[in-house]
Amino acid sequence: MNRHSLASILAVDLGGTSIVLGEMAPDGEMVRSKSYPSDTTTQSIAIESIIQAIDDYKRTFPFKPGELAAIGIGLVGRVDEERGIWLEIEPGKSEPTDVKEIIEQRYGVPCGIDNDVACATKAEQELGWGTVSDNFIYLNIGTGIAAGLVADGNYVNGSNFNSGEIGHMVVAQDSDVECGCGRKGCVERIASGLGMHERIMALKEQYPATTLSFRDNERVSASEIFEAAALGDELSLKVSEEAARALASLIMNLVRVSDPDTIVLGGGIARNEYFLGRIKSYLNPRTMRFVAHSLVPTKQPTAEVGLVGAALAGLKARKRYEEELANHG
Incomplete structure (x- = not known):
């Protein structure tokens, strides 16, 4: 995997019963994961739960200045990965939300999002069975x-x-x-x-x-x-x-x-x-x-493949950010 920063990626995996947060270190290892209760009643409630979890995680495991390179989030439902918009949880729970903008404005680092199962699949594609299939x-x-x-x-x-x-x-x-x-x-x-x-x-x-x-x-x-x-x-x-x-x-x-x-x-x-x-x-x-x-089973060393995939979404957002800086530099 290409490394585009010496800093860590904060990964967020939103599930039906819990939110799991963890860090992908510069060497690609997932470290210091922590779980929180989730609430997917609506997208706005879920985003607030994610923000509360990130805030608590950063208090528990403080980042030094420049140590956090990006945030990657795996979400349930339909996700427009390229635009960073969470379209819906399921039919009837549709509240298109610009998660990328919300998270970037709050934390000042690039944010990438994707569907939770897409995250797990892409992690498997890059680091697991996708290396042979x-x-x-x-x-x-x-x-x-x-x-x-x-x-x-x-x-x-x-x-x-x-x-x-x-x-x-x-x-x-x-x-x-x-x-x-x-x-x-x-x-x-x-x-x-x-x-x-x-x-x-x-x-x-x-x-x-x-x-x-x-x-x-x-x-x-x-x-x-x-x-x-x-x-x-x-x-x-x-x-x-x-x-x-x-x-x-x-x-x-x-x-x-x-x-x-x-x-x-x-x-x-x-x-x-x-x-x-x-x-x-x-x-x-x-x-x-x-x-x-x-x-x-997965070929990856961790069962938290969704968390790894969320980190990859954050890494992709960081790469895009650095390319845009280079193009405008």
């Missing part, structure tokens, strides 16, 4: 489900910054599970962390003997579901098997669309060995025959 899919399975596609060495952005929203791919035609997109049977509502929790809550009355524990205002975690399923809990088995079948269908559909040789799994849910085994059991060998590296 020009055709791979980064599939993030967490609170939601999304993907980044790299075809012939190019990240697929889409005409409206909306590529990779594969959580809304229908994988169960006979499903009665409704999605906010207006359709039924979308994989995100069946197989994401939130989706599995919602399925558990919807079905629990039909399984009074379940061993799962239910706590007020707390989500039943995917790890709890998988642990109970492995021990034979019928409710957990039903929900986890539905999820595994749905994800296998999603993966095979994506394979047929883009013909990747590698599928990189990201997100906490994908790291569960029991669930990963169940997904693999539903994959058709004929469909997967050309995927040489099937369902692999």
